[in-house]
Amino acid sequence: MKGxxxxxxxxxxxxxxxxxxxxxxxxxxxxxTNKFDHTIKIQSNLEQKVNKSxxxxxxxxxxxxxxxTPEGRVSTSQKxxxxxxxxxxxxxxxxxxxxxxxxxxxxxxxxxxxxxxSMEVDEEGLKALAENPDVKSITEDAVISKSDIKTNSNFxxxxxxxxxxxxxxxxxxxxxxxxxFTGKGKSVAILDTGVDRSHPFLKDKVVYEACFSSNRNCDxxxxxxxxxxxxDTEGHGTHVAGIAAGNTTNFSGVAKEAxxxxxxxxxxxxxxxxxxxxxxxxxxxxxxRNQYDISAINMSLGGGKYSSTCDSxxxxxxxxxxxxxxxxxxxIAASGNDSYKSALSAPACISxxxxxxxxxxxxxxxxxxxxxxxxxxxxxxxxxYSSLPGGGYGYLSGTSMATPQVTGGFALVRQKYPNSTxxxxxxxxxxxxxxxxxxxxxxxxxxxxFSWMRAILITLDRVQKPILQGEIIEWTDVPNAFQYxxxxxxxxxIIYTTRVDGTVHEINLSSKMxxxxxxxxxVRAIGDGAHYQDGPVSAYSDASNIISTLQQVKKPIWxxxxxxxxxxxxxxxxxxxxxxxxxxxxxxxxxxxxxQYNFEKQMVKPxxxxxxVQAIGDSVNYRDSIVSxxxxxxKKLTTLAKPQKPTWSxxxxxxxxxxxxxxxxxRLYRGKTLILSKRVAAxxxxxNLSSKMxxxxxxxxxxxxxxxxxxxxxxxxxxHSDKKITLKQVPKPTWKGTVIQWHSVAKASKYExxxxxxxxxxxxxxxxxxxxxxxxxxxxxxxxxxxxxxxAIGNHKTxxxxxxxxxxxxxxx
Numbered sequence: 001m002k003g004x005x006x007x008x009x010x011x012x013x014x015x016x017x018x019x020x021x022x023x024x025x026x027x028x029x030x031x032x033t034n035k036f037d038h039t040i041k042i043q044s045n046l047e048q049k050v051n052k053s054x055x056x057x058x059x060x061x062x063x064x065x066x067x068x069t070p071e072g073r074v075s076t077s078q079k080x081x082x083x084x085x086x087x088x089x090x091x092x093x094x095x096x097x098x099x100x101x102x103x104x105x106x107x108x109x110x111x112x113x114x115x116x117x118s119m120e121v122d123e124e125g126l127k128a129l130a131e132n133p134d135v136k137s138i139t140e141d142a143v144i145s146k147s148d149i150k151t152n153s154n155f156x157x158x159x160x161x162x163x164x165x166x167x168x169x170x171x172x173x174x175x176x177x178x179x180x181f182t183g184k185g186k187s188v189a190i191l192d193t194g195v196d197r198s199h200p201f202l203k204d205k206v207v208y209e210a211c212f213s214s215n216r217n218c219d220x221x222x223x224x225x226x227x228x229x230x231x232d233t234e235g236h237g238t239h240v241a242g243i244a245a246g247n248t249t250n251f252s253g254v255a256k257e258a259x260x261x262x263x264x265x266x267x268x269x270x271x272x273x274x275x276x277x278x279x280x281x282x283x284x285x286x287x288x289r290n291q292y293d294i295s296a297i298n299m300s301l302g303g304g305k306y307s308s309t310c311d312s313x314x315x316x317x318x319x320x321x322x323x324x325x326x327x328x329x330x331x332i333a334a335s336g337n338d339s340y341k342s343a344l345s346a347p348a349c350i351s352x353x354x355x356x357x358x359x360x361x362x363x364x365x366x367x368x369x370x371x372x373x374x375x376x377x378x379x380x381x382x383x384x385y386s387s388l389p390g391g392g393y394g395y396l397s398g399t400s401m402a403t404p405q406v407t408g409g410f411a412l413v414r415q416k417y418p419n420s421t422x423x424x425x426x427x428x429x430x431x432x433x434x435x436x437x438x439x440x441x442x443x444x445x446x447x448x449x450f451s452w453m454r455a456i457l458i459t460l461d462r463v464q465k466p467i468l469q470g471e472i473i474e475w476t477d478v479p480n481a482f483q484y485x486x487x488x489x490x491x492x493x494i495i496y497t498t499r500v501d502g503t504v505h506e507i508n509l510s511s512k513m514x515x516x517x518x519x520x521x522x523v524r525a526i527g528d529g530a531h532y533q534d535g536p537v538s539a540y541s542d543a544s545n546i547i548s549t550l551q552q553v554k555k556p557i558w559x560x561x562x563x564x565x566x567x568x569x570x571x572x573x574x575x576x577x578x579x580x581x582x583x584x585x586x587x588x589x590x591x592x593x594x595x596q597y598n599f600e601k602q603m604v605k606p607x608x609x610x611x612x613v614q615a616i617g618d619s620v621n622y623r624d625s626i627v628s629x630x631x632x633x634x635k636k637l638t639t640l641a642k643p644q645k646p647t648w649s650x651x652x653x654x655x656x657x658x659x660x661x662x663x664x665x666x667r668l669y670r671g672k673t674l675i676l677s678k679r680v681a682a683x684x685x686x687x688n689l690s691s692k693m694x695x696x697x698x699x700x701x702x703x704x705x706x707x708x709x710x711x712x713x714x715x716x717x718x719x720h721s722d723k724k725i726t727l728k729q730v731p732k733p734t735w736k737g738t739v740i741q742w743h744s745v746a747k748a749s750k751y752e753x754x755x756x757x758x759x760x761x762x763x764x765x766x767x768x769x770x771x772x773x774x775x776x777x778x779x780x781x782x783x784x785x786x787x788x789x790x791x792a793i794g795n796h797k798t799x800x801x802x803x804x805x806x807x808x809x810x811x812x813x
Contacts (some may be wrong), residue, residue, distance in 0.1 A: 003171060003438070003532055004717070005082075005801075008212055008797030009657075012324060013114070016796070019035070022218070023663035024478060025800075028175065030420050031407070031489070036413050038789075039362075041136070041137040041139055042130055042137065042139075042634060043091065043137075043138060043139040044137045044760075046126060046138065046140060048121060049127060049140065049160040049665065049710070050121075050123045050126060051123065051677065053451045054254075056122050056123070057068060057108075057120050057121060057125075058120065058121065058122075058125070058140065058141075059119070059140070059214060059276070059622045060118065060119060060120075060138050060139065060140060060141055060405060061116060061117075061118050061138070061139050061140070061141050061232040061276060061316060062093065062116065062118070062119065062129060062134060062135055062137075062138055062277060063115065063116055063117065063135070063136040063137040063138075063139075063281075063315065063316065064090065064093070064115040064117070064134055064135065065089070065133065065134050065135065065136045065644055066082075066085055066086055066087045066089050066115035067082075067115075067306075067440050068082070068084065068115050068299065068319055069299050070319075070322040070323050070325065070326035071113060071323050072323070072325075072326020072327050073326050075451035078740045080362030083112060083113060084617055085715060086111075086112070086113070086114070086115050087112070088591050089115065089134050089639075090110045090709070092134055093117070093129070093132055093134050093135060094108060094214060096128065096134075096538060097121075097125060097128055098125070099127070102122075102124060102125040102128050102129045103504060103624075104123065104256045106212075107119050107120035108247075109214065109272070109279075109280060109610045110224070110278050110612045111279060111280075111283055111320075113221075113283060113286060113287075113320070113323055113370070114279075114283070114316060114319040114320050114323065114343045115136075115319070116279065116316045116319070118141050118214065118274075118275075118276035118279070120214075120268050121128040126138070126249065128611070139740075140275075141207060141214065141274050141275050141276045141471040142273065142274065142275050143268075143272055143273070143274060144265075144266065144272065144273050144275060144277075144278060144301065144303070146149050149464060156361075158213070158793045160210070161220070161236035167380035167384055167405065167675065168251070168252070168254065169455055169475070170363065170380055170407075171254075171379070171380065171447075171448050171449050171450055172449055172450045172451040172454075173254055173407065173412075173450050175450050175451045175452075175453050175454035176412045176453040177528060178271060178449040178454070178455065178529035179416075179453055179455035179529075179530060180257065180453055180455070180530050181256040181410035181412045181415045181453055182256050182258075182412070182414050182415070183245060183254075183255025183256065183257050183295075183412055183415060184258070184259030184415065184481075185257075185293060185295055185413075185415065186255065186258045186259070186293050186294075186295045186409065186411040186414055186415055187207065187258060187259040187260065187261055187294045187295065188244050188245055188255060188258055188259075188260060188261070188294070188296050188297070188404075188407050188410070188411055189260075189263055189294060189296070189298065190237055190240055190241045190244065190261070190262055190263065190297055190298050190407075191233040191235030191263045191265050191278065191281045191282070191285075191297060191298065191299050191301075192232075192236055192240055192241075192263075192264070192265070192266065192298070192299075192300060192301070193232050193235070193236045193237040193238075193264065193271050194211070194230040194231050194232030194233070194237045194238070194262060194264040194267075195209075195230055195231075195232050195237050195238050195240040195241045196231070196232045196264075196387070196388075196390070196591060197209070197227070197228075197230075197231075197260035197262065197387040197389075197428065198391075199242070199388075199389070200246055200248060200389055200391060201242045201246035201247065201253075201387040201388060201393070202238070202241055202242060202245075202246055202260065202388070204629065205241075205245060205246075205247070205258075205259055205260045206230075206259075206260045206261075206262050206313070207260065207261065207292065208225075208261045208262070208288065208291075208292065209225060209227060209228065209229040209261075209262045209263075209264075209292070210223065210224070210225045210229055210230060210261075210262075210263050210264065210281070211224045211225075211229045211230055211263075211264040211266060211639040212263070212265055212267070212273075212277040212280040212281055212284070213264075213273060213274075213277055213614055214273075214276050214277055215267075215268050215274070217267040217268050218264070218267055219268075219762055221666050224667070226439075227459060229259060229262075229264065230262035230263060231264075231265040232262075232264070232269045232389050233318075233389065233390075233634060233680070234266070234270075235351075235388050235389050236263070236271065236400065236558055237264070237266075237297070237397050237491070238299070238386075238387050238389050239320040239384075239386045239387060239388060239401070240298060240300045240386075240400060240401070240403070240404045240697065241260055241262065241404070242261070242386035242387035243384055243386045243401060243404040243405060243408070243413070244258070244404035244405075244407045244408040244411075245257075245258040245259070245260050245408055245658040246386060246387055246574075248772065251385075253386070253404070253408055253413035254404070254405055254407075254408025254412065255295075255407075255408035255409075255413075257630065257756040258295070258411040259409065259534045261292060261294065263284060264281075265277040265278050265281040265283040275316075275376075275722075276681065278299075278317075279302075279316055279320060280315070280318045280679040281576050282297065282317070282321070282324065282331070283320055283323075283326065284318065285297055285329065286320065286323050286324050286327065286329070289324075289327045289329060292407070292617075294329050295329070295330065295407075295410045295411040295414040295560075296329065296331070296332055296354075296406075296410035296414075297324065297329060297330070297331045297332065297426070298332055298402065298403055298404050298407040299331065299332065299333040299334070299353075299403070299406070299699055300334050300398075300399070300400035300403045301333065301334065301347075302333060302335070302336045302344075302346060302347065302348055302399075302400075302517065303336070303345050303346060303790070304346045304349075305340055306343055306344055306345070306346060306349035307340065307342055307343045307347070307372065308348060308349075308374075309349055309350065309374065310343060310346055310347075310349035311350055311351050313346070314346055314347055314350055315653060316765065317346075317347050317350060317353075318350050318351075319396075320353065321347075321350060321353055321444060322352050323576075325352050325422045328414075328422060329420045329422070329613075330354055330407075330410050330425065330494050331347075331352070331353050331354065332354040332356060332403055332406050332407050332410070332570065332769070333345075333348040333350075333352070333353050333354070333355060333356070333403065334348060334355075334398070334399035334400050334402070334500075335348045335355050335356060335358075335371070335372075335399050336348065336355060336368065336369075336370040336399060337358075337368040337398050337399055337400075338368070338370055339367060339368050339369075339370070339372070340371070340372070341370075341371050341372075341438065341440040341443075342369060342371075342372055342441065343368050343372055344372050344374075344375060345370060348370075348375075349643070354375070354376050354377065354402045354406065354422075355371065355374075355375050355376045356375075356376065356377050356378070356379055356399060356402050356405075356406045356424055356530055357369040357371055357375050357377070357378045357379075357381075357399055357402060357615040358379070358380070358381030358382050358397070358398065358399045358401065358402040359378050359379065359381065359382065359436060359447055360380075360382040360400070361382070361383075362616075362645050363436060363447065365436060365437075365438040365440070366377065366381060366382040366397070366399075366441070367400075367440075368382075368397075368398070368399075369399055370399070370437075371379070371438045371441055371443055371753065373441065373443055374441070375428060375443075375445050376426065376430070376445075376447065377406055377426075377432075377433065377443050377445065377446055377447070377448055378402065378429065378448065378781065379402040379405035379409075379447065379448040380401075380402060380404075380405060381397060381398055381399055381400070381401035381402030381405070381485075382397040382401070382402075383395040383396060383397040383401070384396060384397070384401040384402075384405075386401070389770040403565045405448055406429070406448055406778045409429060409448055409450065410425055411424045412450065412453065413428055413429070413453070414489040414701060416453060424727050427614060428452075428667065429445075429446065429448060430446045430777060432452035433446025433447050433448055433770060434446065434447045434448050434449045435447070437467045444556075447604045451456070455529075455530055455531065457527060457529070457530075457531060457532055457533035458480075458531065458532050459527075459532070459533050459536075459613040460478055460479075460481055460526075460527050460533070460534055460535030461478050461479070461525065461530050461715075462478075462525075462535050462536045462537075462538060463475050463476065463478055463484070463523040463524060463525055463537075463538040464476045464481040464538065464539060464679070465538060465539040465540075466521055466522070466523045466538055466541045467541060468519065468520065468521050468541040468543075468544045469544070470508070470510075470544060470546075471508055471509050471510035471513050471544075471546070472506060472508055473486060473488075473507055473509060473521045473541065474505060474506040474776075475505055475506070475523045475538070476505070477505060478525035478532070480527075480528075480531075480532050480536060480771075481502040481525035481527075481532075482502050482506075482526055482527055482529075482532065482779040483497075483500060483501060483502055483526040483590070484499065484500050484501075484504065484523055484524065485497065485499050485524045485534075486498050486499070486507060486509075486521060486522075486523050487521065487522045487524075487537075487566060488501065488509055488512055488513070488519060488520075488521055488522075489519065489520045489521070489522075489540070490513075490515075490517045490518070490519055490711060491517055491518055492520075492624070493697040493784045495512065496509070496512045498714070499526065502525075502526075509521070510549070510626070511660040513544075513546045513549075514548070515546075515548060515549070515612050516545075516546060516547055516548045517545075517546060518542045518543045518544070518545050519543065519545075519546055519671075520541050520543050520544075521540070521541045521542045522537050522539070522540055522541070523535035523538045524537045524538065525539075526537070545698040545756075547590070547620075547621060547622060547623055548619075548621070548622050548623070549622070549623050549624070549625060549626075550568055550571055550615040550616075550622050550625035551569065551615065551622070551625055551755055552567050552568075552615070552625045552626050552627075552628060553565050553566065553568055553574070553613040553614065553615050553625060553627075553628040554629045555627065555628055555629045555630075555631060556611050556612070556613050557564050557631065557632075557723055558611075558631055558632060558634045559596075561598055561599055561600040561603055561634075562596050562597065563597055563613075563631060564575065564594055564595060564596045564703045565594065565613045565628070566595070566597055567592075568615040568625065570617070570621070570622050571590055571592045571616060571617070571622075571625075572592055572616055572617060572622075573589050573591060573615075573616040574588065574589070574592065574595075574614065574615060574616065575587065575588075575589050575591065575613070575614045575616055576588045576589070576592075576593065576597050576611060576612075576613050577612050577613075577614075577627075578599050578602055578603075578609060578610075578611050579607065579609065579610045579611070579612075580603075580607040580608065580609055581607060581608055581640050583601055585609075586602050588600070589616070589740055595801075599611070600625075603634070603635070603636050604636075606637050606638045606711040606712065606724050607635075607636055607638050607711070608633045608635050608636075608754070609633065609634040609635070609636060609755045610630040610631050610632070610633055610634070611630070611631045612627045612628050612629070612630050612631070613627075613628045614627045615797045616628070617757065621805045629703065634692060636658075637707065637709065637710075637711060637712055637713040638711060638712050638713070639707075639712070639713055639714075639715055640658050640659075640660060640661060640705040640707050640712050640713070640714060640715035641658045641659070641715055642658075642715050642716040642718060643655055643656065643658050643703040643705055643717075643718040643719060644656050644660060644718060645717070645719045645720075646666075646703050646721040647721060648702050648721060648722060648724050648797075649686070649723070650723070650796065651688055651689055651690035651693065651720070652687065652688045652689070652722060653666065653686065653687055653689060653701045653703075653721060653773060653802070654685060654686045655685060655686070655703045655718070656685070657682070657685065657707035658715065659684075660707070660708075660712050661682040661706065661707070662706050662707055662708045662712075663680065663681065663682055663704065663706045664680050664681070664682060664684060664703060664704070664705065664794070665677065665678070665679050665701045665703070665704040665706050665714075665717075666677065666678050666679075666680065666687055666701055666702070666703050666704075667701065667704075667717070668689055668693075668701050669699065669701070669702075670697040670698065670699055670702075670722070671695075671698055672695055675692060676689070676692050676726055677707065689701070693724065693726050693800060694726065694803060695803065696726050696727060696728045696729060696802055696803065697724065697726055698723045698724075699723065699724040699725070699727045700720040700721050700722070700723055701720065701721045702718050702719070702720055702721070703717065703718045704716070704717040704718065722798070723797045723798065724798065724800060725794070725798055725800065726727035726794075726799075726800040726801070726802060727745050727747060727748055727792040727793075727794050727799055727800065727801060728745050728746070728792065729745075729753045729802050729803040729804070729805060730742050730743065730745055730751070730790040730791065730802065730803050730804075731743045731805065732805055732806040732807075732808060733789070733790050733805060733808045734808060734809075735786050735788075735809065735811045736773075737777075738775055738776050738777040739773050739775045739777075739812070740753065740773060740776060740788045740790075741772060741775065741810060742790045742805070743772070744769070744770055744772055744775070745792035745802060747799050748769045748792035748793060748794070748802070749769055749784065749791055749793055749794060749795045750766050750767060750768055750769055750793045750797070751766070751767050751768075751769065751771065751791065751792060751793060752764065752765075752766050752790070752791045752793055752801075753765045753766075753767065753774055753789070753790055754788065754791075755776055755779055755786060755787075755788055755789060756786065756787045756788070756789075757782065757784040757786055757806070758784055758785060762779065763776075765809060766793070776788070780813045781813070782813070783813055784812075784813060785811065785812050785813075786810065786811045786812075786813060787807040787808050787809070787811070788807065788808045789804050789805050789808075790804075790805045791803075791804045
């Protein structure tokens, strides 16, 4: 990505609740009075929408005539009673629809903790609901969809890449982290397009996944859970999750050690879903409250325009958000990207939802960010660098990016104050935030900041004056020091800084003091950032006047058993060290006019030999160089012994083992032609070759011990075994009357004759090697066509049976 001149950023409106301004007060709705004089509020135009729909049906959210109190405010028995009443009323409504022969099976979503349900109905079903005394209101289960707003940007990408950790630094997240508040043990829920759980930034963070889609886009179902259920192919949810809780060694999200519950509520094409999917997602998080320590829910989504709180317009969301809030779980939503300066989007406009606007790089309210007097918080969102599906990263802008900053922040504060309520945590964030005024409306809003979470640290003691002896710096211990920072000065100019562990109290600085000069050192005790802060810098050590260091010898080179190296100017000697592996074998010093050394006498054992060379100074004008890099490895291997001549036992070749053999290689020859090369285990002592010696010829075998190429190399092959000869094939036999005749084969001990009638073997006969014909008159009395094969039989010591002859021509009887 580096090198692009310009980088086009996208501000993410996130989720636009299309047509979701479902004001269920008198405005925009009709009142229907049923036969029981029960007034039901029904969203206007629902009947017209049913008629216009291709399926003749419409998805609706049904509010029930049931009292509701957030469950965290009532006793367990009252909570159970409320849930029971909700379920009974839901069942009654469904039963009434069934009695009126309204088919809504497979389309019903019953919410367990709030008096609502969703379903798909036709015109008659809508009428049946309107006539039901248990129904309080009916609104459309509207489509929610993501919309992107492009914004012009002339930022160079190189400039943007420096912002990897910019937003965390701007909010002083390091103050919370250094105090031990990283979100560890807490969880945040991301309700979005899903999360790429395999992304390195989110590795091992996603502890729960769910998907909700009334259009059955959760692998063909309306709801799924388990690994992969919330897989993100769109990208928005993965980016949001990284901002809230991502973590790598280079940079991180806000709650970098928090876990993630990935709830996919936009599973339809182009990142769309329905209102009921969002409600299902919120309720699922609530039902998981006892399984996971959930601090907050992130909803980087929104739509509509509300200049005041919108609780009455979104009672279903208000109810479930209040349930969550009563359980200590904050619901956090984006203010919207419509540039409204006197209104917010929904659901951020709900009074119990924490609303979040965006600030830019200059800590100003982003021009696109919706703003109003009752906006809760601001956070960096323009732009933010975070994870994208497939393992990549990128910049996005929008209140969608600001919202997860606050979501992660809730996890940090919840870790610091585990018993605080949602309102208390929000008040901490507001009171300790940085006030930023929106220039468009002059409304100040607190921007998220964590500097107030910084731990009160104890300052470490000052290190006593360190002692510099030659190139070795030493200092005394400071209790509770996490590290020590050592700074080396040459002629009053700092030339080197390093940090070492708190258990270290001396280091060798010779590699940094190679040129002549006057050197001094300071040491400072470094705190852990959680309980102790850095101590003051020590006094300067006494000066150490250093002579020049000789140049390092270049990497030496092997020439057989001789090591060679290049001359170093002003060296008085060279110190040569020979190693076998990591073990030092010999140290040898030679004069400066010697530039090679033979180690043949020292390299008698097998192993991997290397050499280093160091130029030695005269200690007056020059000091020793640093040691050269090790030479390349010079391997010395022991050659395995040559195996004894192998022997035959029938068709199996036998041999004796050679010590230190890794494998055994046997080779089978017919005459001088290699026909088989085979490696067998070192413990094997024989191998049957009958299947490889079917053709006529003289066969011999050699055996070779194969080494491991670490300590032992392969030995020479054995001498050839004695010959094992496969007799020649008998030429095709011929008939003379009922007598079969054949030509002799040299070295045959006998012949095996087989008589066939058709394909059936009817008679087998062995005859001596001196016979070359045989009469079958007595064996051919049954009518048919007879053929004969002849095989030369060996003595099974030196000679093997030859191939069976071709069948004779047929003889009819």
